[in-house]
Amino acid sequence: MTSQSGDRKELVHTVLRLAEQAGAEAMRFYHGRASFSLKSDSSPLTDADRASHDFILQFLPGLIPGIPVISEESQDPTYGPADLDGCFWLVDPLDGTKEFLKGTGEFTVNIALIENRRAVAGVVHAPAIGLTYFADLENGAFRQQGTESPVPIRVQRANREHLRVVASKDHAGPLVAAMLRRLPNVELKSMGSSLKFCLVAEGAADVYLRDVPTMEWDTAAAQCVVEAAGGRICTLDGQPLRYGKPGLKNPAIITVGDPDLAWPTLLDEELLTEHTPTRSAAN
Numbered sequence: 001m002t003s004q005s006g007d008r009k010e011l012v013h014t015v016l017r018l019a020e021q022a023g024a025e026a027m028r029f030y031h032g033r034a035s036f037s038l039k040s041d042s043s044p045l046t047d048a049d050r051a052s053h054d055f056i057l058q059f060l061p062g063l064i065p066g067i068p069v070i071s072e073e074s075q076d077p078t079y080g081p082a083d084l085d086g087c088f089w090l091v092d093p094l095d096g097t098k099e100f101l102k103g104t105g106e107f108t109v110n111i112a113l114i115e116n117r118r119a120v121a122g123v124v125h126a127p128a129i130g131l132t133y134f135a136d137l138e139n140g141a142f143r144q145q146g147t148e149s150p151v152p153i154r155v156q157r158a159n160r161e162h163l164r165v166v167a168s169k170d171h172a173g174p175l176v177a178a179m180l181r182r183l184p185n186v187e188l189k190s191m192g193s194s195l196k197f198c199l200v201a202e203g204a205a206d207v208y209l210r211d212v213p214t215m216e217w218d219t220a221a222a223q224c225v226v227e228a229a230g231g232r233i234c235t236l237d238g239q240p241l242r243y244g245k246p247g248l249k250n251p252a253i254i255t256v257g258d259p260d261l262a263w264p265t266l267l268d269e270e271l272l273t274e275h276t277p278t279r280s281a282a283n
Helices: 005-027 047-062 097-102 174-182 195-201 216-228 269-274 277-282
Strands: 036-038 044-046 069-071 087-095 108-115 118-126 131-136 140-145 164-168 187-191 207-210 232-235 253-256
Touching (some): 044 047, 044 097, 047 108, 108 216, 164 195, 174 269, 216 232
Parallel strands (some): 164 187
Antiparallel strands (some): 036 044, 232 253
16 A cells, blocks of 8 residues: 555645644643653653544554554553564654643654654654644655645755754753864754754754664654655664664664765764764774
8 A cells, every 4th residue: 555656645644634633632731731740761741742642543543454553652662563674653642742841832743654664654743833844755755834835845965164953952962062062163953852853854954963862753754754855864873773673762863964974074983982882892
């Protein structure tokens, strides 16, 4: 079903509508209307997370019967699919819960389809600001604002003398700080949730380094948008980020719009070795 270009395009639009409806469910609890608790990793869980999760899990399994749906808010979300080379959904019902609680609007509903360990279709929907990015690897990446027509997006070539770098508001680590010190003319951009990746995809930024670990549902939908727009997301040993890993945990990653950018030269070599297991083992 999903191998044909037209079928994939139709599937993505169906997922887009589902993400919009899930976002509307989450918005019922926006601006102080959500109670929250802390999960085992000390991250917040709100009524909005649960409402979006419940809505998505009600309808998403029926789109491609028989494949697993892995959501951050599932009872046991850290299992991997039995067949790691198979097909499954990855869902983050509310990415950027801290932004939701702060009322910035920079939170998203993320839904991605994984085939053979790669994100082949994805939707990143920001309900509070009416902004959606969606993509599949056969038909390209798009940005849609509200009810306007979708606009195709592409990455841009980087100017090494004036790089535009995305940094997380809440999760910047030592590699990020060291990189910024090495780039005196850098233009710094800040954004919440998966929207950071999308800035690179639409050509508004060149580099997004994430040296603090993420989970697979944090990155999958946005990675599809980035790759369909011509960019790359890879681990710090230069390998493409892939899915279905045991525990579903990502290592440190970097997102670049220009695939020809020599991004390792931007990083501190000693810190880079510490954050890259294969490099550490070789030394």
